[in-house]
Amino acid sequence: MAKKQDISARITEIRNRKASHDYFIGETFEAGIVLSGTEAKSLRAGKAQIQDAFVRIDRGEAILYNCHISEYDFGNIYNHVATRERKLLLHKNQILKLKSEVEKNSAAIIPIRIYFKRGFAKVEIAVCKGKKLYDKRESIKKAEAMREAKRAMSLRNYR
Structure with a gap:
């Protein structure tokens, strides 16, 4: 009998690694995103980039700008535009x-x-x-101190 495939191995997640380096992250929200055509297939394949992306509130709607979702490799003439503006689905009070x-x-x-x-x-x-x-330098110093502390603790456990 074949083993069941691990669900977590199939889940792809696109992260903005520069965000915590460049910004102090405050309150977070979960929003749906309106996709068209083959964008979902490209996202599942992990072919997206959100390093330069940002959200703007226009006319009472949240719009995602500069999010690059690559064209689907096996798409046809109805493939999507890679850097189009995408509407985010949020409640009115959240907006x-x-x-x-x-x-x-x-x-x-x-x-x-x-x-x-x-x-x-x-x-x-x-x-x-x-x-x-100077905030970025401070964050780097804290991360290095934590790394050193973890390294010291792991060396201590081996003795």
Whole structure:
């Protein structure tokens, strides 16, 4: 009898690794994303990039800009445009909260990751404040200190 395939091995997740380096990440929201045509197949294949992506509130709707989802390799003439604007599905009170945060704190709305949940594509977005150069250096120092501490603890456990 064949083994069942591990579900977690099939789940793809596109992450924005630069977000935590460039921004202080605040409150996060989970939003659905409106996809067209072969975009879902490209996302499942992991052919997307959200490093330069951002969200803007236009006319009461959340729109995702600069999200690059590559064209599907096996698509036809009805393949999608790679960097089109995509609407995000949020509740009205969430949109109003995001809009007030951006206006009040001069923050940005950045996508953190794209993943699938029960067959639907979801985007985790966060309200972020930009880091200055000295903040980035401080974050790097903290990460190095944590790495050194973990290394010391692992060496201690082997003796």
